[in-house]
Amino acid sequence: MRLSIGATLAVGACLLLAEPVTGFFNLFLSQAEVRKLMGLKAELFYVREGVVNEYAMKFVVPVPAAVHKLHFTWESLAGRPLPYTIYVDISNPAALTTSLNVSETGEIPTGGVQTWALALHCGPYDAEIDLSVMISVSTTRRNSTRLEFKRKKICLKDKSNSHPVIDGVSIAASSTNSGGQVFYAAVGCACAFIAAICVLVLAYYVKDKKARRHREPLQESRGLGSACSVERGTGIGPAQTFLSPDTPPPPSAASVSTYRRLDERSNRELYERIQEITIQRCRVRLLSVEMEGTFGRVYRGSYHEEGATTPKDVLVKTAAEHASQAQMALLLREGLSLYGLNHPGLLAVLGVSVEDRGAPFLLYPHTGYRNMKRFLLRCKLSSEGPARALTTQELVEMALQIAKAVQYLHRKRLVHRDIAARNCVVDDELRVQIADNALARDLFPQDYYCLGDNENRPIKWLAIESLLNKSFSTASDVWAFGVLLWELTTLAQQPYVEVDPFEMASYLRDGYRLAQPVNCPDELFAVMAYCWAMSPDERPTFSQLIVCLQEFHAQLTKYV
Known part of the structure; x- marks a missing residue:
C-alpha cells in the first residue's frame, strides 16, 4: 500500500530517524518551502550536522501545478567549503x-x-512527471555523502491565453471588417446593459421576499413550550415550529437500502420526539460558554427538573441570535438523531426547549465529559501544565469503546456518517462516548469542505465511494473509524493536511493513504490500513475490528 507523507513526515523529520555518516553540513527545506509543498508550519531537515534523515528521504513529495520552483537551503559546518555536484x-x-x-x-x-x-518549466500538455534531484557532497578526500530527493511534478496546460505571444504581448487576430467590429461592440454593450437591469430587478425581488418573510408571523406548534415565566419576568408563549410535522423529509443522498442515517427520519417523527422531551426553558440556567462558533454555541449549565431537590449539570447546544431558521432546524434534526438509543458509549440528548422568543436549546447530561478532539490537542500541548501522555494501551481502550458504540448503531440499522474525534466526548477516566454531529460544522470549520455542491462535508474522513457517489453504509463508517484511529495516535493532527480537498478523490483512487504515525505499533496501523480498503466489501466489520483490537490489547497487557 502506498502511503502519503502527511504530518508524519514533519514529525519524523524532527525525530531524525537517521544513520550517521561522515560529514559536517546542513541541508533542509525552509518553513516557507515546507508550507508551500506540504501545508505544514515547520522546517524539514534532510541533513542536520552531517546526519542524514533517511526517513524523510524515502518519500516522493508531490509538487502542485502552481509551484514552479523548488528551494533548498544548505550550509557547511566543516570550517571550509565542501565540494558538491x-x-x-x-x-x-x-x-x-x-x-x-x-x-x-x-x-x-x-x-x-x-x-x-x-526552476521547473512545464511543457505544452498535462502530465505528471517524476524527477530526482541527486546531490553528492565530498566531505573528505575519500568520503562523500550522496542524497536523492524524489518529487512528482504536476503540469497543467495553460489554456488562458489562446493568442500568439510576440515579445511578451498577446496579439489577437485582426478582422478585415472594422464596421463589423463596431456592430458587435454595440450589441455587446446593449447586452451588458440589459444584464445589469436584470440583476437589479432580481436583487430587488430577493430583498423584498426576504423582508416579507421576516414580517410573517412565526408558525406556532401544538402543545410545545410552557406557560411558566423566565427569570427576567417575561412570559413564554407557544413554541415555534422549526420542523413542520407534515413536511416530507428531504431526499437522501445515501445509496444504502437497508441502513439509514441517524437523522434521516421523517419530520413528523422528529416533531413527535420534540413533544416527548420538551422541557421548560425557565428550568435551564446558562452558566458559561464552553465552545463557540459562527452561529452556534455550547454552554455549561444546570437543569432543575420538576420535583428534584438539586439541579443537574448539563451541556446546552444552541444557536446565536443571528442564526437562520434553516440552521436552527438543522440543529434540531442532528441533535435529536441519537434520541431513543441506549448505550453507555452514546451521548444522547436529555431534553429540548423550543421557544418563540429564542433559539432552541438541546440539553445533554454533563458528567465531566469534554470534546475529545480538544482533549487530544491538550494532551499534545497544554498551557495549563505538563501535557498528559497517553499510552498505547489507553488509546486502544478508547478505540474499543468507540467501536462497540458504533457496532450498537449498526445493529440498530443506523449509519452515523460522521465518525471523528470532534464528535466524541471523553472524561478524565478516559471513558468515551459518541455524540451527534450537531454544530460540528460550525465549531470545527477546518474539518469540513464544500466542493461546489453547497454542502459542507468532512471530506478527509469520507470513504472513496462517499466522495464519488455520496454513498454511505456501515463500510463507510469503518473507513471513518480508521481515520479516527489515526487521530488518536497522532493526538488530533489534521489528516491529509498536504492534500487539496478537491483532489482527495483522485488521491485515494491512486492508492495513497495516511502514513503510519510515529510511535504507532505495526499491529495498530494494520487495523487502520484494513479500514481503508478500496472496495467496501474488503473492509472489516466492527465485530471483526473489536476482536482485532481486543487481541492487540491483550498483548499489550502482558508486558504491563
Whole structure:
C-alpha cells in the first residue's frame, strides 16, 4: 500500500530517524518551502550536522501545478567549503525541463546558509512527471555523502491565453471588417446593459421576499413550550415550529437500502420526539460558554427538573441570535438523531426547549465529559501544565469503546456518517462516548469542505465511494473509524493536511493513504490500513475490528 507523507513526515523529520555518516553540513527545506509543498508550519531537515534523515528521504513529495520552483537551503559546518555536484533526472524530458540558479558543480559555502532554486518549466500538455534531484557532497578526500530527493511534478496546460505571444504581448487576430467590429461592440454593450437591469430587478425581488418573510408571523406548534415565566419576568408563549410535522423529509443522498442515517427520519417523527422531551426553558440556567462558533454555541449549565431537590449539570447546544431558521432546524434534526438509543458509549440528548422568543436549546447530561478532539490537542500541548501522555494501551481502550458504540448503531440499522474525534466526548477516566454531529460544522470549520455542491462535508474522513457517489453504509463508517484511529495516535493532527480537498478523490483512487504515525505499533496501523480498503466489501466489520483490537490489547497487557 502506498502511503502519503502527511504530518508524519514533519514529525519524523524532527525525530531524525537517521544513520550517521561522515560529514559536517546542513541541508533542509525552509518553513516557507515546507508550507508551500506540504501545508505544514515547520522546517524539514534532510541533513542536520552531517546526519542524514533517511526517513524523510524515502518519500516522493508531490509538487502542485502552481509551484514552479523548488528551494533548498544548505550550509557547511566543516570550517571550509565542501565540494558538491548536482544532477537532475527527469522521467519525461519532453513534458518538463529544469534549470538551476547555481552551477551543477561548486562548493557549499561557510559562514552562513545559502538557498538555491531549481526552476521547473512545464511543457505544452498535462502530465505528471517524476524527477530526482541527486546531490553528492565530498566531505573528505575519500568520503562523500550522496542524497536523492524524489518529487512528482504536476503540469497543467495553460489554456488562458489562446493568442500568439510576440515579445511578451498577446496579439489577437485582426478582422478585415472594422464596421463589423463596431456592430458587435454595440450589441455587446446593449447586452451588458440589459444584464445589469436584470440583476437589479432580481436583487430587488430577493430583498423584498426576504423582508416579507421576516414580517410573517412565526408558525406556532401544538402543545410545545410552557406557560411558566423566565427569570427576567417575561412570559413564554407557544413554541415555534422549526420542523413542520407534515413536511416530507428531504431526499437522501445515501445509496444504502437497508441502513439509514441517524437523522434521516421523517419530520413528523422528529416533531413527535420534540413533544416527548420538551422541557421548560425557565428550568435551564446558562452558566458559561464552553465552545463557540459562527452561529452556534455550547454552554455549561444546570437543569432543575420538576420535583428534584438539586439541579443537574448539563451541556446546552444552541444557536446565536443571528442564526437562520434553516440552521436552527438543522440543529434540531442532528441533535435529536441519537434520541431513543441506549448505550453507555452514546451521548444522547436529555431534553429540548423550543421557544418563540429564542433559539432552541438541546440539553445533554454533563458528567465531566469534554470534546475529545480538544482533549487530544491538550494532551499534545497544554498551557495549563505538563501535557498528559497517553499510552498505547489507553488509546486502544478508547478505540474499543468507540467501536462497540458504533457496532450498537449498526445493529440498530443506523449509519452515523460522521465518525471523528470532534464528535466524541471523553472524561478524565478516559471513558468515551459518541455524540451527534450537531454544530460540528460550525465549531470545527477546518474539518469540513464544500466542493461546489453547497454542502459542507468532512471530506478527509469520507470513504472513496462517499466522495464519488455520496454513498454511505456501515463500510463507510469503518473507513471513518480508521481515520479516527489515526487521530488518536497522532493526538488530533489534521489528516491529509498536504492534500487539496478537491483532489482527495483522485488521491485515494491512486492508492495513497495516511502514513503510519510515529510511535504507532505495526499491529495498530494494520487495523487502520484494513479500514481503508478500496472496495467496501474488503473492509472489516466492527465485530471483526473489536476482536482485532481486543487481541492487540491483550498483548499489550502482558508486558504491563
